[in-house]
Amino acid sequence: xxxxxxxxxxxxxxxxxxxxxxxxxxxxxxxxxxxxxxxxxxxxxxxxxxxxxxxxxxxxxxxxxxxxxxxxxxxxxxxxxxxxxxxxxxxxxxxxxxxxxxxxxxxxxxxxxxxxxxxxxxxxxxxxxxxxxxxxxxxxxxxxxxxxxxxxxxxxxxxxxxxxxxxxxxxxxxxxxxxxxxxxxxxxxxxxxxxxxxxxxxxxxxxxxxxxxxxxxxxxxxxxxxxxxxxxxxxxxxxxxxxxxxxxxxxxxxxxxxxxxxxxxxxxxxxxxxxxxxxxxxxxxxxxxxxxxxx
Amino acid sequence: xxxxxxxxxxxxxxxxxxxxxxxxxxxxxxxxxxxxxxxxxxxxxxxxxxxxxxxxxxxxxxxxxxxxxxxxxxxxxxxxxxxxxxxxxxxxxxxxxxxxxxxxxxxxxxxxxxxxxxxxxxxxxxxxxxxxxxxxxxxxxxxxxxxxxxxxxxxxxxxxxxxxxxxxxxxxxxxxxxxxxxxxxxxxxxxxxxxxxxxxxxxxxxxxxxxxxxxxxxxxxxxxxxxxxxxxxxxxxxxxxxxxxxxxxxxxxxxxxxxxxxxxxxxxxxxxxxxxxxxxxxxxxxxxxxxxxxxxxxxxxxxxxxxxxxxxxxxxxxxxxxxxxxxxxxxxxxxxxxxxxxxxxxxxxxxxxxxxxxxxxxxxxxxxxxx
Numbered sequence: 001x002x003x004x005x006x007x008x009x010x011x012x013x014x015x016x017x018x019x020x021x022x023x024x025x026x027x028x029x030x031x032x033x034x035x036x037x038x039x040x041x042x043x044x045x046x047x048x049x050x051x052x053x054x055x056x057x058x059x060x061x062x063x064x065x066x067x068x069x070x071x072x073x074x075x076x077x078x079x080x081x082x083x084x085x086x087x088x089x090x091x092x093x094x095x096x097x098x099x100x101x102x103x104x105x106x107x108x109x110x111x112x113x114x115x116x117x118x119x120x121x122x123x124x125x126x127x128x129x130x131x132x133x134x135x136x137x138x139x140x141x142x143x144x145x146x147x148x149x150x151x152x153x154x155x156x157x158x159x160x161x162x163x164x165x166x167x168x169x170x171x172x173x174x175x176x177x178x179x180x181x182x183x184x185x186x187x188x189x190x191x192x193x194x195x196x197x198x199x200x201x202x203x204x205x206x207x208x209x210x211x212x213x214x215x216x217x218x219x220x221x222x223x224x225x226x227x228x229x230x231x232x233x234x235x236x237x238x239x240x241x242x243x244x245x246x247x248x249x250x251x252x253x254x255x256x257x258x259x260x261x262x263x264x265x266x267x268x269x270x271x272x273x274x275x276x277x278x279x280x281x282x283x284x285x286x287x288x289x290x291x292x293x294x295x
Numbered sequence: 296x297x298x299x300x301x302x303x304x305x306x307x308x309x310x311x312x313x314x315x316x317x318x319x320x321x322x323x324x325x326x327x328x329x330x331x332x333x334x335x336x337x338x339x340x341x342x343x344x345x346x347x348x349x350x351x352x353x354x355x356x357x358x359x360x361x362x363x364x365x366x367x368x369x370x371x372x373x374x375x376x377x378x379x380x381x382x383x384x385x386x387x388x389x390x391x392x393x394x395x396x397x398x399x400x401x402x403x404x405x406x407x408x409x410x411x412x413x414x415x416x417x418x419x420x421x422x423x424x425x426x427x428x429x430x431x432x433x434x435x436x437x438x439x440x441x442x443x444x445x446x447x448x449x450x451x452x453x454x455x456x457x458x459x460x461x462x463x464x465x466x467x468x469x470x471x472x473x474x475x476x477x478x479x480x481x482x483x484x485x486x487x488x489x490x491x492x493x494x495x496x497x498x499x500x501x502x503x504x505x506x507x508x509x510x511x512x513x514x515x516x517x518x519x520x521x522x523x524x525x526x527x528x529x530x531x532x533x534x535x536x537x538x539x540x541x542x543x544x545x546x547x548x549x550x551x552x553x554x555x556x557x558x559x560x561x562x563x564x565x566x567x568x569x570x571x572x573x574x575x576x577x578x579x580x581x582x583x584x585x586x587x588x589x590x591x592x593x594x595x596x597x598x599x600x601x602x603x604x605x606x607x608x609x610x611x612x613x614x615x616x617x618x619x620x621x622x623x624x625x626x627x628x629x630x631x632x633x634x635x636x637x638x639x640x641x642x643x644x645x646x647x648x649x650x651x652x653x654x655x656x657x658x659x660x661x662x663x664x665x666x
Contacts, residue, residue: 036448038448038452078643082643082646082647086646086647086648088643088646088647088648089371089646091371091373091448092371092592092596092642092645092646093642093643093646093647095373095589095592095642096593096639096640096642096643096646097639097643098589099586099589099593099635099638099639099642100635100636100639100640100643102632102635103632103633103634103635103636103638103639104319104632104636106630106632106635107319107323107629107630107632107633107636108323110628110629110630110632111323111324111325111628111629112323116630117632210456213452213453213456216449216452217449217453220449258464258467258468260460260461260463260464260467261460261464263456263460264456264457264460264461267453267454267456267457268453268457270449270453271439271445271450271453271454274439274443274445274446274449274450275439275442275443275445276443276444276445283446
């Protein structure tokens with residue numbers, strides 16, 4: 001056991017939890033405003049690809065990061081317009097965004113770098129260091145403050161719980177929802193960028209490999225609250241860190257535990273929590289319901 | 296006139312997707328007309344073009360029907376991907392355990408099977424396994440929704456990942472031939488193979504993997520139509536989807552309909568395993584699905600959740616998958632990922648039906664689909 005549970009594991013946990021946390025906090029802004037965001041996976045991919053491609057050309061990861069955020073916001077805008085302006089089914093729209101973002105980066109990298117879905121290696125000096133890790137932890141408390149201590153946060157929650165009442169009180173429901181979805185694009189993109197120009201040094205096809213969905217699961221497990229969501233992300237980060245370290249090491253019964261058993265933990269937990277076995281996880285009341293102002 | 300109205304909107308969505316996709320191709324510096332000639336032109340040649348188009352359409356018919364049945368009950372089944380994986384693996388398991396699989400491992404024969412059943416018993420058994428296991432995996436989120444009210448979308452997403460991990464574990468640790476570099480099971484017995492259509496259709500060579508599963512897919516379209524519109528179960532499912540409160544007052548147990556719809560949906564998705572394992576690869580190949588479950592969402596939406604529409608849009612997407620290979624091979628800068636981009640744009644446009652209704656609605660051409 002001691003081979004696994006070391007200081008290195010703690011750092012590894014925080015590192016793997018960071019992209020999850022950034023995406024989950026992004027999802028929080030969108031979903032607290034009442035817009036389901038299963039597009040987190042696609043938004044992360046948009047950020048990851050753009051950050052890697054721009055960093056390759058410019059040679060400066062910070063420019064790459066900003067470009068990645070821009071791409072995340074742009075793609076989130078598609079989701080926002082579809083869901084808010086055209087009342088599209090939010091899950092269907094999110095699914096489309098995810099499919100779009102497996103295709104578009106692959107096509108672009110094919111055209112730009114003549115490779116099927118990956119960007120060229122970025123030199124080690126041009127990677128962003130630990131900054132996103134600190135940023136993610138800071139953002140937990142910023143998000144808490146914004147959500148519970150500012151007028152914007154109050155409006156955001158009101159719009160997600162009871163848009164009619166918020167509207168009657170003079171809140172522009174759709175504008176708040178747009179901000180929520182666009183913010184989710186920005187944050188998820190930072191999470192994605194940290195994968196491509198922080199933890200590794202290039203973008204590869206589908207490099208998020210389901211992290212957007214794990215982030216969503218963490219958001220549900222965290223009951224759509226910032227601090228609990230962070231704890232859930234750390235838990236999921238821990239399972240990922242263990243599964244990385246365990247490969248070939250951990251043999252309590254003389255044989256290795258299949259890595260698949262560890263990978264599955266976040267998903268099983270989410271189903272159990274969603275069914276109400278470990279405390280009730282209640283979604284914002286107006287989640288998924290388009291708001292149409294009465295005329 | 297009604298048919299025209301139903302066809303108009305999907306056609307506009309497809310056209311819009313092709314225009315936007317064309318602009319995208321042009322922006323990355325390639326010729327959109329040449330790209331589309333490769334993408335579509337390669338689908339109509341006989342026998343290869345048509346044979347492969349129908350082959351690629353087969354799993355999409357199953358997943359499209361799966362998503363459509365759930366939609367009719369007001370449920371979004373994003374879990375077809377997981378359902379088809381567990382079902383395909385289970386089908387291969389039956390084909391191995393009862394098909395007399397003996398493989399040669401470094402010179403010594405290893406017996407993976409319990410017995411060798413004759414084909415007349417084994418083929419129906421394997422087909423039934425695909426359907427039942429898919430249905431069982433699909434019923435889980437149905438039960439969770441009916442019993443605990445937890446949202447089927449999140450649960451199906453989670454079950455996809457669980458399914459993929461589960462079958463990958465069994466493949467890797469229990470059914471992989473020692474020394475095989477590919478993550479796949481040992482082959483199923485020869486007695487369970489479904490015949491390729493080339494054995495019946497003159498001029499169609501048997502190297503084209505189009506097989507009997509395609510005929511099952513066509514049958515499934517008819518059966519789903521009968522089930523949804525000619526049986527009391529289908530009526531109850533549609534009533535639940537249209538208005539659960541009214542259905543409940545009308546004496547329909549909506550919880551039961553949710554479980555039933557998800558089970559039928561999962562069973563249909565599971566039938567992908569028949570095509571993949573019994574008709575094509577003759578083993579379970581880990582990660583075989585190229586997002587069939589997700590493409591099924593596009594197929595169902597574009598087909599307006601009607602079996603006939605599902606069939607037509609599955610043929611369209613089958614054609615695109617076939618054409619994508621040619622785009623990859625012969626076009627300078629465009630890759631086959633264009634197919635995914637087109638698919639995503641189609642879903643977005645169909646989802647944003649209001650976009651079209653805003654401009655065309657007053658002419659009475661379109662009305663809201665009852666999903």
